[in-house]
Amino acid sequence: MLEGTLVDLVPFEDDFAIYLETWMNEEAWFRAHVWERREPHTEDDVKKYIENMEKNERGGLIGFQAKNGDPIGALIFDHEWTRVRKAEVRVVVGDSRYEGADEALDGLLMLVRYCFETRNLHRLDAVALPFHETWIEHLRRAGFVHEGTLRQHIRWDGDYVDLEMFGLLQSEWPGYVQKVAELSLQPSDIEPKPKPEKKEQKEAQPS
Amino acid sequence: MLSGLLVDLVPFTREWYQEKMHAYWNNESRLWATMGECMPISRASIARIIEERAQGRARGYSGVHFMIRTKDGVTIGNIGLNWVDYHSRCGYLGAWIGEEGYWGGGYGTDALLLVVEYAFDWLDLRRLALGTMALNVRAQRNVEKCGFRLEGRERQATLVNGEWLDALTYGMLRGEWPGRETLIERLGLREKAAQRYAIQEE
Numbered sequence: 144m145l146e147g148t149l150v151d152l153v154p155f156e157d158d159f160a161i162y163l164e165t166w167m168n169e170e171a172w173f174r175a176h177v178w179e180r181r182e183p184h185t186e187d188d189v190k191k192y193i194e195n196m197e198k199n200e201r202g203g204l205i206g207f208q209a210k211n212g213d214p215i216g217a218l219i220f221d222h223e224w225t226r227v228r229k230a231e232v233r234v235v236v237g238d239s240r241y242e243g244a245d246e247a248l249d250g251l252l253m254l255v256r257y258c259f260e261t262r263n264l265h266r267l268d269a270v271a272l273p274f275h276e277t278w279i280e281h282l283r284r285a286g287f288v289h290e291g292t293l294r295q296h297i298r299w300d301g302d303y304v305d306l307e308m309f310g311l312l313q314s315e316w317p318g319y320v321q322k323v324a325e326l327s328l329q330p331s332d333i334e335p336k337p338k339p340e341k342k343e344q345k346e347a348q349p350s
Numbered sequence: 351m352l353s354g355l356l357v358d359l360v361p362f363t364r365e366w367y368q369e370k371m372h373a374y375w376n377n378e379s380r381l382w383a384t385m386g387e388c389m390p391i392s393r394a395s396i397a398r399i400i401e402e403r404a405q406g407r408a409r410g411y412s413g414v415h416f417m418i419r420t421k422d423g424v425t426i427g428n429i430g431l432n433w434v435d436y437h438s439r440c441g442y443l444g445a446w447i448g449e450e451g452y453w454g455g456g457y458g459t460d461a462l463l464l465v466v467e468y469a470f471d472w473l474d475l476r477r478l479a480l481g482t483m484a485l486n487v488r489a490q491r492n493v494e495k496c497g498f499r500l501e502g503r504e505r506q507a508t509l510v511n512g513e514w515l516d517a518l519t520y521g522m523l524r525g526e527w528p529g530r531e532t533l534i535e536r537l538g539l540r541e542k543a544a545q546r547y548a549i550q551e552e
Binding site: 179180229266268288290291292294295296298303308310312 | 438479505514519
């Protein structure tokens, strides 16, 4: 477990895997991945996604949860480019009650911390749909710099919308501890949701 | 085949891919226009890339690639759409002129106009995007005069010869495209072609 200020980073398994079957078919997932086609993800798709991310040598899928153990969502880094030491980051706030909350911001800060302070990356990329204001606000508070606008780049809900590009350099990151001190994060005290029902294991039928 | 004034765009041949790409990728390093990603590459590696590309089609690979051939039959490079997002109707352009003697003569511009026209008028795309590195001023000038606008500058997004360089993204919407004929006139391509091939005939 990697301990943050308002959240902890944990392996993406157990309850997270169950929640993902819902999360991967919801707005937060589509928005974070700029997933314009939003085909439904079946149980098998979700399972395969988790497996692929486990095997992914250029990326990772990390669960983040509130200090009371309530799962919030997924922290993702991907397309890590060894030579240039850069990767793309996204945060999926699966539990929409945490959308825009400081827990989600701390998730981003912890992801940045992991990428810069553990993986020693040089640069992080992030993209945002222009109407995803909470995410843009979190990127800015984390120190990301707006680097451009791809005009009418994405088909979205009957329209063509821009895609905002952001970047953060390792040299611009003051370190997690100092960053958190600057931001004075506040817990949102959301009640933990009830644990998801465990799926029944299919027993092998004697032949 | 797409027919221009200085060049034609023709399908790739395996021979060309194997021999020319081998030559271009192993050129003197000053001729490399990649994003700093370069190392000596073997014929076997290139053969594998060809194979992967061929198999990619079955997996939904959407790229469209042409060889650039001068009107007198010299193949000088390649151009195409590295990736097409048919849902958002956006294509990503890529080009490479491997023969240094054909830089600056309008060949790349002629090829670019053909591909842009093809993307808008035949594939019905509504946006084109492309990336280059800050170092490649020639490419920036070329795409700007054809109607592309600088949309993004990713700071220190690549490393070239030991130095961090910005990566630039350009975009053009179909409504901003002046049209191939207009640009041929504006850029004097007809004159360039007449001059080039008249000299050849003498």
